[in-house]
Amino acid sequence: MESRCKHGAEEDTADGLDDGWDEADAPDITLLTADEVEDILTLRPTPEQLRYFTGDYTTIFQRWGGALLLTVVAHNYVLVAAGAVTFPLWLPILQATNKNRIVRQRYRHVGLWRAEVLEVDIVQRPQARFTERTVRGRKSRFPGEPFVRLLVGDQSGARTEVIVPYERRHEQMRVGEPAELMVLAEQRSFARFKALKEVYLPESGVWLASYPYIMRGRFLEISLDIERERQAAMAVDVPP
Structure with a gap:
């Protein structure tokens, strides 16, 4: 098995860093292998990603209406008409594939960051502000609906924020629980580093995501593998 590198508490804590982390307050980041990255951040669109880009019924209706109109206009051009009539089907695939490709190509290294919940806010947006607006790129289902703001970070000072529409299961989240x-x-x-806006809270079993980047089942398996390796390493280090 390839040896993992836990950044922050062990090696690479200061050498070559722009700002550097003190050993005591470095972020808990474990570098993932190339195979693990391929499994978690797949280039192939997932069903969740396709649903994200397919949108709601209004979006679907508008796309099919536009495709039908373009098909009628371009009926004398077979290739254009064929592409137009299938436009609502292949557009989400193209969008998801492109988004996955950008994430994979832009950064060379991927890690699993273990942090904690610093703040949880459930807020009702004012009617006037929320009408015809979006939350992180997703249109609200109802004007003025509540949303959840989750702030995650650690002792290093690193922070990331996720904002999603409110669901009842979000009531389980607590400040201080692992993330x-x-x-x-x-x-x-x-x-x-840049954190993907998709957070898993092991204690409450809640996922929050502004976009579904991750193959979650595989993510959980790898997280468990990392924890087992740490426990095994700690057992070896314990004096007899």
């Missing part, structure tokens, strides 16, 4: 999420970086040291 796990994927982070991307140019440097293997993760001196600077």
